[in-house]
Amino acid sequence: MNARPPGWSVVVSAEHGGNDVPADYGALFRNQRKALRSHRGWDPGTRALAESLARALQAPAITSSVTRLLVDLNRSPHNPRVFSRITRSLPRADRVALLERYHRPHWERARLAVSKEVAERGRVLHLGVHSFTPVIDGEVRRADLALLYDPSRPRERGLATHWAEALSTSLPDRVVRRNHPYRGAADGMTTAFRGLFSGTRYLGLEIEVNQRHVGNDGSFPSWVAEALLATLSGVLER
Secondary structure, three states, rough: OOOOOOEEEEEEEOOOOOOOOOHOOOHHHHHOOOHHHHOOOOOOOOOHHHHHHHHHOOOOOOEOOOOOOOOOOOOOOOOOOOOOOOOOOOOHHHHHHHHHHHHHHHHHHHHHHHHHHHHHHOOEEEEEEEEEEEEEEEEEEEOOOOEOOOOOOOOHHHHHHHHHHHHHHHHHOOOOOOOOOOHHHHHHOOHHHHOOOOOOOOEEEEEEHHHHHHOOOOOHHHHHHHHHHHHHHHHHOO
């Protein structure tokens, strides 16, 4: 399936695509099996979804399978929460090494991919693929799909609004939200990249999918990717 929108370049990324622990850090996570399996350790379903979207959109996919409990690839490197409760107490040299080994290469791959598409096509849509736990601190999150964006950037706001409407029409039995359960302008890769590229050349949206839809195989059902792809081209043409 080729769903690449005419006139648009797309880059897809997944910052929390796995819960792998590199061998060098095995001892640090010896008693953290439960945390690694939980939403604190990764975003289940996102790596496969990102790769599926990228194939259909003929877009580069920048993904990671390293657990976010080691270093969070969707936090800016200066954000204290880039390190988890497990790693923030490591010596400074060790924390710098984590950033250099895992964080900086991932961000650099994404930045170079975006820069290349902007240079060649003039504008790019960056889709960051994430998922969220259906219940947190006793609060039930009823949304099935959500789009995060910066409301101060008109083109992102317009795209997210029209795409959410199209998804709601396409999926009448699903709940589609915007800037839920997180704020699209909060710290993260797309927010950082907005400081590097103008609002006419770079649109950064994060796709959030409820983890209750993750199947036994660790992937989302086909309707998730199908709905996103079926609606995106029409929305961009508007």
